Amino acid sequence: MSRALVRRETVSGYLFMLPCLIFFLGFVIYPMVQCIVTSFFDSTMNRDDIFIGLGNYAELFQDKIFLGALRNTVIIVIVSVPVVCIFSLWVSSVLYDLSGPLCSLFRCVFYLPVVTGSVAVTVVWKWMFNNYYGIFNYLGKNAGLIDKNINWLGDERFALGCIILILLTTSVGQPIVLYVSALGNVDQALVEAAEVDGATRLQVFWKIKWPQIKPTTLYILVITTINSFQCFALIQLLTSGGPNHSTDTIMYYIYYNAFKLYRYGYGNAMGVVLAIIIAVLSAIQFKASKSD
Template identity: 30%
Template sequence: MFFFVLPGFIIYSVFFAGPTVAALFLSFTDWNGIAPTFNYVGFSNYTNMLTDDPIFVQSLGNNLKFTLGVLIFQTVLSLFFAMLLVKNTKANIFYRAVYFFPTIVASVSVAFVWTFMYDPNIGVINNILSAVGLESLAKSWLGDRNIAIYSLAFVQFWAHTGQMLIIFVAGLHAIPKELYEAAEIEGASKWQTFKSITWPLLAPSATIVVAYTTIQSFKAFDLVIAMTGGGPSYATEILSTFLYHEAFINFRFGYASAAAVIFMIIIAIVTVLQFRLLKSNDVKF
């Protein structure tokens, strides 16, 4: 039995447990990633980050805005489209494939396409707005620090809504049709049917969608780096790009490790809270 679990244990230890312990250890040092020696600094990395680092605080705030925007719109839209395309007709299967397609495209490719579309001079979006007489709505979508993070959030949920749609479709197919027939006989409205049958029985699927979307949004590194690099003026800097800049640009691996530990704790807390909120799976009339 031991030899059956050994490969999985080795992979888990090398690629997860080991790096996690190493990051925790390095978070108490001032290692720069190059020097063979380092000094122990205790909790100073953590205290400086939480009390005297406005960029970290801004990154955390940006990440929360980004995650919340993606979570709300991606979950609502994917559920809406899933309910529209739940029947296995040829047209619905085709549309599911169309919506799913951006998911299999590399994030960097998606970033390049949307960077062009957001371009304030030759971008498709501003050109369309100008063509229909809405020039006043044309903006520098990635250059305006007040809206840049929301522009990135739109690209994120555009690219991954189709992925969540498939999960919801699978959840909808697992709901017994007899429940809907019973609700129809009882004279339940569509809203009552959704509230009492569809949503409660979709709880497992919704839990997966919400948890995965949250983790995915917190880790949206490649999209942000490719489109804005964290700018302008750190307006789109999120925790994952903050880690990158601190470790590989500023060579503060100890400091970046402390940020990684905080990052991991935040994701763990948010995920646990989401599972607790969505674990109810009772059908109530």
């Protein structure tokens, strides 16, 4: 290929990319840079920003509420990520063995919470957890499990657990669909050969299927981790971080500082810390996946 042709194709390639690139630079890269820069300033409304170096970061790690929010976020991630991965893998293994229409039906059922608006899902859960007439209290009392109503979302012993439960139901849909597809792509010749050689179901799964669905697992791990770290809407709609900050998450605390107290610099510093944590965890997940 002549150099002129190569140059012409390169130029056309860049021209085709240009609209997307402009959008990416303007709406992704620029805000990211701005976020990092602002985190070094005392920034609020209608006043010039004041440079304070690492002041926001120093304050962060002495802020008990932020540390509590960090702890809650880590608990959410530690509980929800493995549960989502294991549960969705189990469900999709069962679904995969079902006949076509039945498999599609259950895929739809599990995917429904994903496509339903988060506000609608949250309102239904709020009703089920209601302290006065919620279905959980009704069933619990009728089954003799509890003798008086539990204030599920208003009691710090239960509130975070309730949030995690709701998060799980809204998080498993997509992994199930992905796993069902991944299992469909497993080489059946290998599976049948292993079965003929007398391999057990567990051996077939662990030695044949698992290595082939590992890239999907990695993707699900990374996405679920990021989503769990960014848990916000549930908190905003159900508990506002309460009771006693027991359901505060980093994302909610960022929102509170930036948009309620107008502490943009402080909120951005939290955003940077959250981004670093997610990036490090994702890198570890990638690394661990490659070393296998």
